[in-house]
Amino acid sequence: MRILLLSLLLLTANSLVGQRISFLMDAYNAERWRSDSSNFYHEATQLGAEVFIYQSDSDPALQLQQAKTSIDSLKADVLVLVSCDMKKNKMLLDYAASTSTPVILYERFVDGPHYQYLTF
8 A cells, every 4th residue: 555655646746735536446345445445545644635435336437437527526636546447447547648637557457558557
């Protein structure tokens, strides 16, 4: 989790204070994902970020809508994505790129050129 937060710091001018981050989860079908989202929320908010966590129940259309809401309504500075579909989420990456919103892919690769990829 610390590596993910360090990556965010690098993308957001070395400070999370005042940054709006949307963490877009696939599904909470394993304890690991519930734990990761909880730990991420705790650590990032301690560093001054405002964090929004969504989960899509493995629905790529819902995950795309969550990304659009994050970008358009919440004005997220960065998206962290645990992708639910490596091919269909390319539309999500393309949308984020069209708005110059950085995306960090966490643990799951997505076909597309507009992201930073992080795995452990």
